[in-house]
Structure formats: structure tokens, C-alpha cells
Amino acid sequence: xxxxxxxxxxxxxxxxxxxxxxxxxxxILALKYGLSVFQAxxxxxxxxxxxxxxxxxxxxxxxxxxxxxxxxxxxxxxxxALMSLALGQxxxxxxxxxxxCVIAFSNTDEIFAVAMSSPVPLTTSYMLGLSTIPIxxxxxxxxxxxxxxxxxxANVQSALGVALYGMFIAIVVPQTESNRKLLFxxxxxLIFSSIFYWLPVLxxxxxxxxxxxxxxxxAGIGAIFFPVPESEGGSAS
Amino acid sequence: MNIYIYIAVMAGVTYLxxxxxxxxxxxxxxxxxxxxxxxxxxxxxxxxMTFPAILYATKSPISAIAGFAVAVLLALKKRGxxxxxxxxxxxxxxxxxxxx
Numbered sequence: 446x447x448x449x450x451x452x453x454x455x456x457x458x459x460x461x462x463x464x465x466x467x468x469x470x471x472x473i474l475a476l477k478y479g480l481s482v483f484q485a486x487x488x489x490x491x492x493x494x495x496x497x498x499x500x501x502x503x504x505x506x507x508x509x510x511x512x513x514x515x516x517x518x519x520x521x522x523x524x525x526a527l528m529s530l531a532l533g534q535x536x537x538x539x540x541x542x543x544x545x546c547v548i549a550f551s552n553t554d555e556i557f558a559v560a561m562s563s564p565v566p567l568t569t570s571y572m573l574g575l576s577t578i579p580i581x582x583x584x585x586x587x588x589x590x591x592x593x594x595x596x597x598x599a600n601v602q603s604a605l606g607v608a609l610y611g612m613f614i615a616i617v618v619p620q621t622e623s624n625r626k627l628l629f630x631x632x633x634x635l636i637f638s639s640i641f642y643w644l645p646v647l648x649x650x651x652x653x654x655x656x657x658x659x660x661x662x663x664a665g666i667g668a669i670f671f672p673v674p675e676s677e678g679g680s681a682s
Numbered sequence: 683m684n685i686y687i688y689i690a691v692m693a694g695v696t697y698l699x700x701x702x703x704x705x706x707x708x709x710x711x712x713x714x715x716x717x718x719x720x721x722x723x724x725x726x727x728x729x730x731m732t733f734p735a736i737l738y739a740t741k742s743p744i745s746a747i748a749g750f751a752v753a754v755l756l757a758l759k760k761r762g763x764x765x766x767x768x769x770x771x772x773x774x775x776x777x778x779x780x781x782x
Contacts (some may be wrong), residue, residue, distance in 0.1 A: 463764050484685060491693035496731060511691050518695040521727050525696075527720040529703040542705050549701035554724075578689040581687070599741075604775035606739035607749040611770035613728040614750075618757035620725060630722045634729040642734045652735075659730035660723060668718035 446570045453574020459581030460555045467495055468583045470608040472590025473597070474499070478506045482591040489587035493551055493580060497522045499609060503652045513654055520657040528557045544569040551576035554616075564575040630667035637662050740774050742781055749774040 450610075468489055475485035492498050500521050504514045529552055544659070548569065556575055560567055594602070621628040641647050641655040650658070740746045753770040761769075 456720050463762075466764055466767065480685065484689070488689055488692070491689065495697055496728060497692070497696055499690070499729065504692075505685060505688045509689070514688060514691050515695050518692055519699065520723070521731075522696050522699045523720060524724045524727075525700045526703045527717075530707060533704045533707070540728050545704045546701055549704045550697060552700045552704070577754040579688035600775060600778055603741040603745070604771040604779060606751075607736060607746065607753070607770045607774050608767045610732045610739060611749070611753040611767035612763045613732045614753040614770075615757045615761065615763045615766035617725050617728050617732075618754055619760050621757060626726055627722070629724050631729045634726040635733050638730040639734055656727065656730045660727040663726035663730070664719050667722040668715050672714050672718040673721050 446568075449570040450574035453571040454577055455574075456559055457556070457575045457578040460559065460579030463555070464579050464582040465586035465589075467609060468586035469590035469593075470605050471495070471498060471502075471603060472587040473594040473602060474590075475502060475587070476591045476594040477602075478502060480505075480591075482588060485591040486584055486588045489584045489666050490580075493553055493583055494522060494525075494555075495609065495612070500565055500652075500656060507651055509651050509654075513651065516654070516657050520660050524554075525552060526554055528554070532557060532560060532567070535563075535567050537563060537568045540569060544578075548572045548576075551580055553579065555579070624672075626667065626671040629671065630675050633666060634659055634663035741778060744781065745774045745777040748777045 471489065472482075472485050476482070480488075485546060486518050488501070492501070497518050500517050501514065504517055529549060531553060532548070533545070536548070540548075551572075556579060560572065563571075588676070597605075617631060637659040638655070641650060641659060647655075663670055704745040736750050737743050737746045740749065749770040753766050756766045756769055
């Protein structure tokens, strides 16, 4: 049990380092939007997700409705539902409901990817170990970014503004290169998103809702015209 | 509205999305449309979040376009997350030095 935990911790170290740098920019952004260091840290500790938090921050700042918050999180994080389904298949037999509830908390894109590449069934202690460093990195990065935001020069802050997007690009672009269907969906999303950003009337729709609409449209059209083969696991990532 | 209500709703929804499938459903999704839709969601969503928002994420659209281009090029070369993000930031920083 202890050996499994430590094996998980070791596998989680690179994820934790990556998380620290990304959540650092989340901390900076949260303070720029008027949140406190505590509130920024609390969001990271309770959510442990990049895209959802950045979108949620926009919802908070624009003072949108709670329904909009629910919808935004639901659509942006809907991929986790699929990941949790897949992860559930790989858990060691006899993993009870309580353990599943704990494991679910930190089922992020990266932790999921590492866990699924494990050659052996996943025990609860391994999953706890795997989550430890990433959660620490995510929360401490947020707090450090939030605290440092007032100390960093304006041009450094401006440069860090693209950090998160750089990470998103690093996730999306390599996948689309080898997958034409995914490339089609990605270009669709890019076109819809540009339309919602620049066209009159449509640009007045709040950012959070626009992301939801663009995602549903692009993924929906993709699913109609290019359904994934029956044999595929169902995850494009 | 109280910011902590927003945070609670945000965390609650995110957790339920992760927790419910893991505890309630032990079987795989069989509906092909739903599976395809879910498979396309991550890329569609990240793209909609990135573009065109990235163009306005820095002090000037020119530095942002440079950062965007560098990120796409490095991503095509399959560099890791941290490398792509860091080089994109560095590009923005350097371009803004010249813009002044």
C-alpha cells in the first residue's frame, strides 16, 4: 500500500511542475480581476482544473448568473465525465464507492492520462500518490502567482498573459496534426469563436456562454458528420 | 453576488461531473453520437477559449500574434506543454521590448 502510494508520488512529480507554472498565471489573473490571494487559492484547491477555472473566473468577473456558471462548467468539464467512465474501468476490483469519490476529485486531464498508461489495475493508494504533488503544485503555484502579481513588472505580466493559451495550443495542435476529423472540429470552433467575438449582436453575448455555444456547435457538428469508430475508446485526447 | 457562492457552485459542478460517472455508471457509454461529441469537446472547447482571446491577452495584438505563432510552430514540432508556454511568453516579452 505504501509502495503503491510512493510509486504514484513519483509519477506525479512532472505533472506537479507543469501545474505550478500554469496555476502561477491563474493566480496573477485572479488578482488582476480583483480577487484576493485566499480566494484564488481556494478556487484552485476546490476545483483542480485549468480550463474550467479560467472560464469560471470570467463568469465571476462579469457578474454573470449562477446558471451561466453551471452551464460553463458543465460544458467545459464534460470531458471529465468520459474520463471518469474510462478510469472506473481500470480501477482495481473492490474499489469501494468512498474510494471512488476521493479519486474523482483529482481526475484531471494529465493525471487521467498518466493513470491510464499504467500497466496494472489502479489502486486507491496509487491514485492518492499520483494526485499529491499535482494538487500541491496547483495550489502553491496559484498562491505564488497571486502574491507575486503586484511585484512583477508590467511587461512580464503582459508576457505571462499568453502562458495558458500556449499550453492549450500545445494540447490541441499535435492531436489535430494526425487526426483530420479533429482538425475539422478545431477549425470549426475557431471560426465560431471568432464570429462570436467580432460580429455585432453576437459579440454582446458573454464570454462564458459564447464558449459553451461554440463548443457544443463544433463538437456537435463533428459528432454528426464524423462519428468516432465503434471500436475507439471514445476519447480523442 | 457573493464570490464564495460562485466558487461553491463552480467546485460543486466540477466535482459532480467527475464523481457521478465514477460511482454510478460501471458500464461504458454506447451511444455513438454522445461518445463522438464527448471525444470532440476538449479540442473544441480549448480552441474556442484560445482564439481570438489570445490576441487581446497582452499589451499589443502584435506581440500576441507573435506569441501565438511561436506556440503553434512549437506545438507542431510536438514540444511539451511547459516548453511551448514558456517560449510563447518569451516571444511576447522580446517583441514588446522592440515595440517600445
